[in-house]
């Protein structure tokens with residue numbers, strides 16, 4: 089049975105997509121079968137995986153549409169392989185912006201993704217969801233499908249402040265699901281020479297010691313180059329510090345979700 093991890097933060101550009109893809113590739117290196125799901129109409133994860141959404145016959149949009157019509161569909165047919173064996177993707181395309189609006193009008197839409205990926209849980213060890221930088225219907229369906237939530241956070245003043253709102257949403261969702269959903273913070277884009285980064289890191293440790301993961305991801309320009317070549321960091325630059333840090337994150341996540 090898969091563990092489903094939603095990678096989310098409504099703050100833009102904090103490293104959600106990079107973390108989703110690099111973590112998943114590291115889990116594949118450990119021998120796990122992993123599916124990544126692109127829940128962002130910007131389709132950054134799809135592009136980072138080297139796919140062109142204009143050339144894809146089916147994406148997550150078609151899977152969610154077919155579930156809204158209550159038709160029995162084989163979810164596997166919507167999946168694409170990436171260049172990394174063992175890492176598959178449910179891709180996104182810009183039509184997802186329409187789905188984001190339409191979902192609000194539909195009854196019990198919160199469980200739409202959970203139902204759609206349910207048959208896939210027998211195939212993969214991990215399903216990792218890349219959420220958009222909004223607290224929209226797409227983030228909500230990810231939270232309702234998730235066993236765990238991973239929150240990439242940058243050690244900047246506003247980024248840490250924005251956590252309050254996200255944690256309130258998670259707590260409301262937990263009450264509605266009548267279930268506790270473990271959540272973890274991972275610091276990204278960290279620069280140890282930056283005094284503000286060090287100060288905010290200490291504050292996160294003080295306020296969220298049970299949730300803050302030991303692994304943090306430092307700034308590394310190699311991570312910016314990966315989407316251009318359509319490969320995860322562990323393939324593009326396997327011997328870099330960034331690759332090692334994402335491998336360490338995968339080990340820590342695997343320990344925590346057991």
Ligand SMILES: Nc1ncnc2c1ncn2[C@@H]1O[C@H](COP(=O)(O)OP(=O)(O)OP(=O)(O)O)[C@@H](O)[C@H]1O
Pocket residue numbers: 099100101102103104105106107128132219220221276277278305306307308309311312313
């Ligand atoms: N550790 C890092 N070091 C250097 N650059 C990074 C790092 N992590 C991510 N980046 C770069 O920062 C930018 C934003 O990262 P990413 O797209 O992963 O963030 P995001 O939270 O998914 O953004 P959005 O909110 O738009 O979905 C990208 O250009 C990415 O390549």
Ligand SMILES: [Mg+2]
Pocket residue numbers: 104105106128132133218219220
């Ligand atoms: Mg993103």
